[in-house]
Each structure stands twice: as C-alpha cells, then as structure tokens.
Amino acid sequence: MQTGTAQTMDDFATLEVRILPLEDEGYPVELELNQARQLGRGMLDPAQLPDLRGFPSDVAGTTLYNWLTGDLRIRSAVDVARGAAARMRIRLRIDADAPALHALPWETLRLPQPDGDVVELAASAATPFSRYLTTADAPTEYLTPPLRMLVAIAAPDGLDGLGFAAIDADAEWTQLEQALDGKEVELVRLPQPCTLPALEEAVRAGVHIVHIIAHGLFDPDQGASLLLADADNQPLFVADRDIAAMFDRLAHDTAPLRVVFLAACETATRSPADAFRGLAPQLVRAGIPAVVAMQELVPVETARTFSQVFYQRLLDHGVVDLAANEARATLMTAALPGAAIPVLFMRLADGRLFAPEVSRMGRGAMRWLAPLLGVIALAVLAIAGTLLYPAVDAYLNPSQMQGGFKVAVADFGLLHDGAMEQSSLASDLSKTMYDTLTREYAAATDGNGGGGSGLDSVVLWHDSLPRSQKNWDLGFIDGATADARMANAAALATRANADMVIYGYLTDAESPQGLVLEFYFRSPTISGDPDAADGGHRLGRPIASNVPVTDKANATIALHAISPELEERANGLFWLTQAMSFEFANRPEQALKILQEAEPQLASWQENDGKEVFYLFLARAALFDRRFDEAIRAGNEAVRINPDYANAYALLGMTYMDKAQLHFASGRELSPAEAACTDAADFANASPTLEDAIADAQRAVDNLEQAVALAPTSAWPAVEPHTLMNLGLAERVLALAQIFDGRADAAATTLAQGEAHLQDALAAFDAASNPQYYAWTQMGLGLNYRVQAYLAELDAWNANSANDAAAAATATAKETTLLEAAKDAYQACIDQRDATVAYPVFQQKVLQCSCEPYRASAQEALDALATPAVD
Incomplete structure (x- = not known):
C-alpha cells in the first residue's frame, strides 16, 4: 500500500480483516480482498495479547500490528494485499462474540514499509x-448536496456542580458555523434545552447528519450515557439504550440519516463482555450507517479540531472513512494529543455519502441539469437494461424453432468462380459441425444431472433432422460477398426463428484454400439497442485443405484434413452458444462465468483462427453484467489479436460510454419513473469521479471513431451506421462531462460533432424497413439537442448577468428552437409505435421508458422558459 500516488478518489481496493470468536487455538483471523478473494487465514494468540495502557500511540500501534501479524500466514496475506493495490480501504470486522478485542486501540495500527x-x-x-459490525444492510443510494446537519449542544445549567466543565453552546455553534462556511451544508441548531424528546423531533424532521456535543460517561456495568438536559435545562443522564432506542424507532422515518457524530467522551467505549455495550455500538446496531465517537476522555481542542476537519473534508469529497483519516492526520501534524481517540464505525460499502462532482456545478446550474440528468439516466436503460426479446412474425407453413437459444446449422456451400454452389464435401463438413455441437451439448447436459442447467434450453437444427422435426430445408447460405451472405443468413434466421445461423463455404480463391466459417447472430437486443455483436462474423482464416476443394475424387482426403480443426472451432462455438443460452434466459452473470471458464480451456485455439470473436462475446457478456473492467480487458484482447476488428472497437466504445454516463446518474436518488425502468445496482461500477468520466467518455469516442474507420473493410460493413449512432451518443456523454468540468465551449464543439454523426446514421436507417434503429437514432438526436439547449440557457443566464438584454433574447430564442427540435426527435421516435407493435419490450424500454418521458421533460423545459426559476 504505497503513499503519495496521484489517483482518483474512489480507486481503493477493500481489505476486510475479520477476527472471529475465540477457539482452542486462538482467535481465527481471515483476510479478504475486494469482497471476493480470500487471502489467507491464521490465528491470534490470546496469551500474547498486549497490554497497551499508558503506551504512546506509536509504540502501541507497532506492538498491536506485530501481534496481529504474528502468524506468518497472516503476515503473508498482508504482503499480498500490499502488492495488490496502491490504495486500500481497511475494514476491521471483529466478531461480536470476541468483545475483549474491541477495546484495543486499533486506530493506532502502524504498517511497516519495505523502506x-x-x-x-x-x-x-x-x-x-473503519470498524465494522455486522448488522442490517446499509443504504446504497447516494445523497445530493446540500446536506442537512442537525447540531445538538447539550449545555444544561449546573454542570460544574456535577464536576463537569461548562459548555459554551454559542461558542461551539459559532466555531462550527465558521469552519463550514461556504460548504454545501445547511446547519440546523437544536434550541436549548437539549432534551431527548427535542432531539427525536428534530431528527424526525429529516437530516443527513446529527452532530451531538455533550459530556459522556461509560460504566462497564451500566454502559454509556450522555449528559443531556431535562425540560428545565437541568442535567439529565440519558442511557445509551434509550438514545439507541430513539434512533431505532426513527429508522424507517429518517431514510436520509447517514452519520451520527458523538463529540462526547467515552461514547465509543465498549464492555469487554458485550461488543454492543456503549453508545456508538448501540447506534450501529440501530442501523446508523456511520457513527463517529470517542473511545476515552478527549481534550476539547482535539475533539473540536477533529470534527471541523472531518466535516470540511467530508463535504469536499463525500467519503466518510477518508475524511476521518484526514482529520486524524491533521491532529498528528498539529501534535494534538489523542489522535487515536476518535473511532469510526461504518457500514457504507464505499464510504461515500454523495458524488461530490455534482456540487461543483453550483445550485443554479443544477436547477437545469437535474431534469437533464433524468434524461441521461434513462438513456442508459435502453442500452443496458433487461435483454430484449423481439416477437417474430408467424409463418403459416414453415415450422419454426422453439426453445431458449436456437441455433440453425445451415448447409455449407462451395464458392467457385464467384458463385455459391452445392458440394457434397461442404455438406459433410456442415454435418461435422452439427454433430460436434450436438455431442458437446449431450456431454455437458449429462454432466449437469441430465438437465436443469440451462443447457437443455439450447435447440440445434440441421438438414439431417427428420421431417417430423423440421418440414423444410435450411440449405446453404448463398452470396459471393460477406454482405450478401449475411443478408441471406438474416432472412433464414427470421424464417426459422433462429437466434444464430452457422454457415460456411469451401473456397479456392483464398490462401490457403479450404473452409471459411461464418455465423450470423440475431442479437436479443436488436429491438433498437446497439449491439456490437449483432450481425455477421467470420471465424478466422480458412481451414486449410491438403487437396483442391473442387477435387471431388479426393473429397474424403479433404474431409479428414479439415475436420479436426473444424471440430476445434466448433468447440469454441459450443462455449459461445452455451453462454448465450443463459443470456437469453436473462442470466448475464452466468453467461459471463461460462465464457471466463472457457478461456483457459480454449488455449489450443489459435489466435488467427478467429479467437478474437470469442473475446468479443466475452467482452459483451461482461458489459451486460456491468463488469466494465472485464469487458475492457476482453475487448482489448480482441483488438490485440485482430487490430482491424471493427466490432471490438465498437464494443469497447460502448463499454466506456456506458461506464461514463452511469456516473452522472449514480450520485442521486432516482425518480419513481426511473426506478421502474432500471436497477440501482447498475450504477455500482460507474466511473467513480468526474475526471474518470471525462477520460472514459473520451476513450469511448476514440474507440468508436476507430470502429467507424474500419467498418467499410470489416467482415460486416453494415456495422458502420450502427457505430456512427453510438459515436453520436458517446459524444453527447463527453459533452455532458465537459459541461460538468466547466468547459462549455468544448462541449458545444463536441455536441456539433455528435449531431452530425447522428444525422449520418439516421440517413442509413429507413423508418419503414428498420423502425427500431431509426427510433433509437432519433432519441439520440433528441438527447443531443437537449444538452445544446442547456448551453443556450447558460448563455442567456450569463447575458442577463451582464445586463445584455439583446444577447439574452437571442440565446433564449436558440434555446427554444433546440427544445422544439428535441421534442420533434422524441416524437419521431414515439411515432414508430405502430411499426414496432410486434416488439413489446422495445416499446416498453425505448418508447415508454425513454422517448415518452424525454418528450414530456422537454415540454416542461419549454414551459419553464415563461417563468424562469430564481436561484
């Protein structure tokens, strides 16, 4: 764990150190990295438990670390964690049944470095x-600044008579107010007397943070108590159980409450017989996500400085445990005593209260960007929500495939002298492909207990099937060019209701001459959602034949020469189709797992034999499961293998775009309409900071530009308009990031480029023949115009500030024109309702969850121009 490295705010790994209840050999210790990787397990020797009372913090911290890592297995696990990440969130989780360990000063821990x-x-x-106790689930929603902080100062009369120093409530209030001046926080002062009922009423009104300044006591037998006041402002000791009960009663009424800060002595102290004895632990058990408290007597200046720096840093970046560390560091730099006395108990997974970049815009900008962000959030959903399953027009005569994932293995042909023709050798090779897939699925299903794994939902068709199962022949896929073959494969997929058509042809026109394998994938997200895997694919170079493919006399020799490598590639297709069977069952996490398991098993698959296609589908599965890092890894592997692979660049661009645009919706609560169309879990892997979102959006644009450049020479040139559409969408996300970064001029340029690309894509999509992509592109234009309208509104605001009425009127007129254009684009999307009636999920995700609310939002913005909001 290195220090001094300039990195983003949220790029922390998480190391959880769990200490379990005492066993015969000692206290078991487990270390887990990123809630997934078990680093090791060892034992703490209770006989060596150090007595650290009276020792300075540096000695105590070193002694405690040496005891914690006395088992070489634990020390080795710490070394592995040290090398895994430059920055590491440390979460100490001591089991409630090991209460004797809670009293140790863990905040003094010192990690020795190699130097x-x-x-x-x-x-x-x-x-x-932070310290962690297992309780109820913590909230996952981020807050939106400004935060609301309740300040309760218990300063009853007669404290000196009880041996306590008087508390100057006005001075405490003023110092906190001055320390937080200019921060996005609303301070609410609880009037005197500070009684428990008054505190309860103020918390019930709705606050994000409760800051309590009071005297505190801890008794091992009676627990902790706060010295509050009664109705006459006389001192009143209030037991921890009564305070915790009050917060517990309000748990369901105070959803915004995230932090309780107890600026009172001994409020973090716990009984050696009960981990939840003590006020702070009681509040943790009551469900408060983060509690800061003092574990012993604390000097007034130490407590005051710690709280002020803690809040200043928290309101800057929104990360609770980081703010606590920074406040302790300030105490140490200032040589104030008791830096290890404040303790943080936290159950927030990433420590974050809010996405801080939102606050940079200022409240005036947020008045306009709030509805705009709603549009952005919903725009994500159509790309990465539930997979879409388009209905298929019924055919009266041909039988159609039924099942979870449907694969049609067409006959193979012979491409000779520019024409596709029948070939017995090609037909035999088609049968080899079908037999290999059938055999692999039979073995896999048997290995899973005869079914129920999802594999038995895969349906395979081939012309060798009896007429009782299929009353027509698939035949070979005709076409002298990749585009022509893909178009014919698409028609066959529609006729058979197949999700994938595998086809191929023998050729003597390529080197080496042999068998070319291709397949057409009819994406389940074809109902208007961009998919880099949708369409035609080629599996590498031809499989070489040792005799001319047109030599019918030696066809058996050719069959034996081609079949082994054909079976190798068929095995790769088995893994792809197996994963897709789970994807079609709406289990993207299982699809990803299958492809990850397949990767080492396909080591013998040569890279120039089409292995980039495998990595494309692996990246695609990771994208659907919101595993952006894995999607990027696999996508980069695909372009490493084939630097001219347009589909892989397109998928990388879509991944970076999705990651970036989720950032702008991840720091706020979703509206009911948005919540009905998405899952908050989708936001977990978004770009964590504005800087990251800008970088990811630029990567999206760069990759999509490369895909557009390569599309005309790719295996499926028709990918170009789809990629142009995605490029236009990515440029809108980049422009939004530039606006948040204060670069409106750059955003305007980016939006102009995005509009041009969307218009080019729209020209390629005919509403009559391709209503889904036409609607999607119109929605993209509407989003682009909406962001341009915001820039015009900003120009009008600046002109009004400069008392330039003419410029303000011009900007407002431009804004109106852009909002009308956005409305028209959304309406053009909505107008595809009748043409897409056979696609009910498309209508829900693209029309009901996207274009319709977007149009309504644009209309609301137009209505607001008549009566602008006043900041």
Missing part, C-alpha cells in the same frame, strides 16, 4: 480505516 517507513493506517489518505 523502513511506516503507514499510520487510520491517518493515511491511502488507507481509509
């Missing part, structure tokens, strides 16, 4: 530190 230096784990920005 002889040490890292103060609870005071370094590279190692945000």
Whole structure:
C-alpha cells in the first residue's frame, strides 16, 4: 500500500480483516480482498495479547500490528494485499462474540514499509480505516448536496456542580458555523434545552447528519450515557439504550440519516463482555450507517479540531472513512494529543455519502441539469437494461424453432468462380459441425444431472433432422460477398426463428484454400439497442485443405484434413452458444462465468483462427453484467489479436460510454419513473469521479471513431451506421462531462460533432424497413439537442448577468428552437409505435421508458422558459 500516488478518489481496493470468536487455538483471523478473494487465514494468540495502557500511540500501534501479524500466514496475506493495490480501504470486522478485542486501540495500527517507513493506517489518505459490525444492510443510494446537519449542544445549567466543565453552546455553534462556511451544508441548531424528546423531533424532521456535543460517561456495568438536559435545562443522564432506542424507532422515518457524530467522551467505549455495550455500538446496531465517537476522555481542542476537519473534508469529497483519516492526520501534524481517540464505525460499502462532482456545478446550474440528468439516466436503460426479446412474425407453413437459444446449422456451400454452389464435401463438413455441437451439448447436459442447467434450453437444427422435426430445408447460405451472405443468413434466421445461423463455404480463391466459417447472430437486443455483436462474423482464416476443394475424387482426403480443426472451432462455438443460452434466459452473470471458464480451456485455439470473436462475446457478456473492467480487458484482447476488428472497437466504445454516463446518474436518488425502468445496482461500477468520466467518455469516442474507420473493410460493413449512432451518443456523454468540468465551449464543439454523426446514421436507417434503429437514432438526436439547449440557457443566464438584454433574447430564442427540435426527435421516435407493435419490450424500454418521458421533460423545459426559476 504505497503513499503519495496521484489517483482518483474512489480507486481503493477493500481489505476486510475479520477476527472471529475465540477457539482452542486462538482467535481465527481471515483476510479478504475486494469482497471476493480470500487471502489467507491464521490465528491470534490470546496469551500474547498486549497490554497497551499508558503506551504512546506509536509504540502501541507497532506492538498491536506485530501481534496481529504474528502468524506468518497472516503476515503473508498482508504482503499480498500490499502488492495488490496502491490504495486500500481497511475494514476491521471483529466478531461480536470476541468483545475483549474491541477495546484495543486499533486506530493506532502502524504498517511497516519495505523502506523502513511506516503507514499510520487510520491517518493515511491511502488507507481509509473503519470498524465494522455486522448488522442490517446499509443504504446504497447516494445523497445530493446540500446536506442537512442537525447540531445538538447539550449545555444544561449546573454542570460544574456535577464536576463537569461548562459548555459554551454559542461558542461551539459559532466555531462550527465558521469552519463550514461556504460548504454545501445547511446547519440546523437544536434550541436549548437539549432534551431527548427535542432531539427525536428534530431528527424526525429529516437530516443527513446529527452532530451531538455533550459530556459522556461509560460504566462497564451500566454502559454509556450522555449528559443531556431535562425540560428545565437541568442535567439529565440519558442511557445509551434509550438514545439507541430513539434512533431505532426513527429508522424507517429518517431514510436520509447517514452519520451520527458523538463529540462526547467515552461514547465509543465498549464492555469487554458485550461488543454492543456503549453508545456508538448501540447506534450501529440501530442501523446508523456511520457513527463517529470517542473511545476515552478527549481534550476539547482535539475533539473540536477533529470534527471541523472531518466535516470540511467530508463535504469536499463525500467519503466518510477518508475524511476521518484526514482529520486524524491533521491532529498528528498539529501534535494534538489523542489522535487515536476518535473511532469510526461504518457500514457504507464505499464510504461515500454523495458524488461530490455534482456540487461543483453550483445550485443554479443544477436547477437545469437535474431534469437533464433524468434524461441521461434513462438513456442508459435502453442500452443496458433487461435483454430484449423481439416477437417474430408467424409463418403459416414453415415450422419454426422453439426453445431458449436456437441455433440453425445451415448447409455449407462451395464458392467457385464467384458463385455459391452445392458440394457434397461442404455438406459433410456442415454435418461435422452439427454433430460436434450436438455431442458437446449431450456431454455437458449429462454432466449437469441430465438437465436443469440451462443447457437443455439450447435447440440445434440441421438438414439431417427428420421431417417430423423440421418440414423444410435450411440449405446453404448463398452470396459471393460477406454482405450478401449475411443478408441471406438474416432472412433464414427470421424464417426459422433462429437466434444464430452457422454457415460456411469451401473456397479456392483464398490462401490457403479450404473452409471459411461464418455465423450470423440475431442479437436479443436488436429491438433498437446497439449491439456490437449483432450481425455477421467470420471465424478466422480458412481451414486449410491438403487437396483442391473442387477435387471431388479426393473429397474424403479433404474431409479428414479439415475436420479436426473444424471440430476445434466448433468447440469454441459450443462455449459461445452455451453462454448465450443463459443470456437469453436473462442470466448475464452466468453467461459471463461460462465464457471466463472457457478461456483457459480454449488455449489450443489459435489466435488467427478467429479467437478474437470469442473475446468479443466475452467482452459483451461482461458489459451486460456491468463488469466494465472485464469487458475492457476482453475487448482489448480482441483488438490485440485482430487490430482491424471493427466490432471490438465498437464494443469497447460502448463499454466506456456506458461506464461514463452511469456516473452522472449514480450520485442521486432516482425518480419513481426511473426506478421502474432500471436497477440501482447498475450504477455500482460507474466511473467513480468526474475526471474518470471525462477520460472514459473520451476513450469511448476514440474507440468508436476507430470502429467507424474500419467498418467499410470489416467482415460486416453494415456495422458502420450502427457505430456512427453510438459515436453520436458517446459524444453527447463527453459533452455532458465537459459541461460538468466547466468547459462549455468544448462541449458545444463536441455536441456539433455528435449531431452530425447522428444525422449520418439516421440517413442509413429507413423508418419503414428498420423502425427500431431509426427510433433509437432519433432519441439520440433528441438527447443531443437537449444538452445544446442547456448551453443556450447558460448563455442567456450569463447575458442577463451582464445586463445584455439583446444577447439574452437571442440565446433564449436558440434555446427554444433546440427544445422544439428535441421534442420533434422524441416524437419521431414515439411515432414508430405502430411499426414496432410486434416488439413489446422495445416499446416498453425505448418508447415508454425513454422517448415518452424525454418528450414530456422537454415540454416542461419549454414551459419553464415563461417563468424562469430564481436561484
């Protein structure tokens, strides 16, 4: 875990250190990285438990670390974690049945470095530190600034008579107010007297943070208590159980509450017999996501400085455990005593309260961007929501395939002298492909207990099937060019209701002469959603024949020469189709798992034999499962194998675009309409910061531009208009990021480029023959115009600020024109309703969840121009 590296705010790995209840050999310790990777398990020797009372923090921290890592298995696991990431969130999780360990000063832990230096784990920005107790689930929704903080100062009369120092409530309030001046926080002061009922009423009104300044006590037998006031402002000791019960009662009424800060002595102290004895642990059990408290007597200046720096940093970046570490570091730099006394208990997975980049825009900008962000959030859904399953027009005569994932293995042909013709050798090779797939599926199904795994939902068709199962022949796929063959394969897929058509042809026109394998994939997201895998694919170079493919006399020799490598590629197609069977069952996580398991098993598949296609589909599965890092890895592997692979560049661009645009919706609560159309879990892997979103959006544009450049010479040139559409959508996301970064001029240029690309794509999509992609592109234009309208509104606002009425009127007129254009584009999308009646899921995701609310939002913006909001 290195320090001093300039990185983004949220690029922390997570190391969870779990200490389990005492066993005969000692306390078991487990280390887990990123909630997935078990690093190791060892034992803590209770006989060596150090007595750290009276020791300075540096000695205590080193002694405690040495005891924690005394087992070489634990120390080795720590070394593995140290090398895994430069920045590591440390989460200490001591089991409730090991209460004796909770009283140790874990906030003093010091990690020795190879160069002889040490890292103060609870005071370094590279190692945000918190304690964790297993309780109810923590909230996952981010808050939107400004935050609302309740400040409760218990300053009853007569404290000196009880041996306590008087608390100057006005001075405490003023110092906190001054420290947070200019921050996006609303301070609410609880009037005196500070009684428990008054505190309960104020919390019920709805606050994000509760800051309590009071005297506190801890008794091992009675637990903790706060010295509040009664109705007459006389001192009143209130037990921790009563305070915790109050917060527990409000748990369902105070959804925004995230942090309770107890600026009172001994509020974090716990009984050695009960991990939940003590006020802070009681609040954790009551469901407060983050609690800051003091584990012993704390000097007033230490408590005041810690709280002020904690809030300043928290309101800057929104990360609770990082703010606590930064506040401790300030205490250490200032040489204030008791830096390890404040303790943070936290159950927030990433420590984050809000996405801080939103606050950079200012409240005036957010008034306009709030509805715009709603549009952006919904735009994500049509790309990456539930997979779409288009209905298929019924055929009266031909039988059609029925099943979860339907694969038609067409006959193979012979492409000779520019024409496709029948060939017995090609037909035999087609049968070899079908038999290999059938055999692989039979073995896989048997290995899973005879079914129920999803594999038995795969249906395979071939012309060797009896007429009782299929009353017509698939035949070979005709066409002298890739485009012609793909078009014929698409027609066959529609006629057979197939999701994939595998086809191929023998040729003597390529080197080496032999068998070319291709397949057509009719994407389940074809109902208007871009999919880089949709369409035709070629599986590498021809499989070489050792005799001329037109030599009928030696066809058996050719069959034996081609079949082994054909079976190898058929095995690759088996893994692809197996994964797709789960994808079509709406289980993208299982599809991804299958392809990840297949990767090492396909080591013998040569890279120039079409292996880039495997990586394309692996990247696609990862994208659908929101595993952006894996999608990027696999996509990069595909372009490494084939630097001219337009589909892979397109998929990389879509991945980066999706990751970037999710950033702008991840820091706020979804409206009911949005929540009905998406899953909040989709936002988990979004670009974490504005800087990351800008970089990812630019990567999206770069990759999509490369895909557009390569499309005309790709295996499926028809990918070009689809990629142009995605490029236009990505440029809109980049422009939005530039706006948030304060670069309106750059955003305007980007939007103009995006509009041009969308118009080019629209020209290629005919509403009559391709209503889905036509509707999608119109929606993209509407989104582009909407962001342009925001820039015009910003120009009008600036002109009004400069008292330039003429410029303001011009900008407002431009804004109106753009909003009308956005409305028209959304309406053109909505107008495809009748043409897409056979596609009910398309109508839900693209029309009902997208174009219809977008049009309504544009109309609301037009209506608002008549009575502009006043900041």
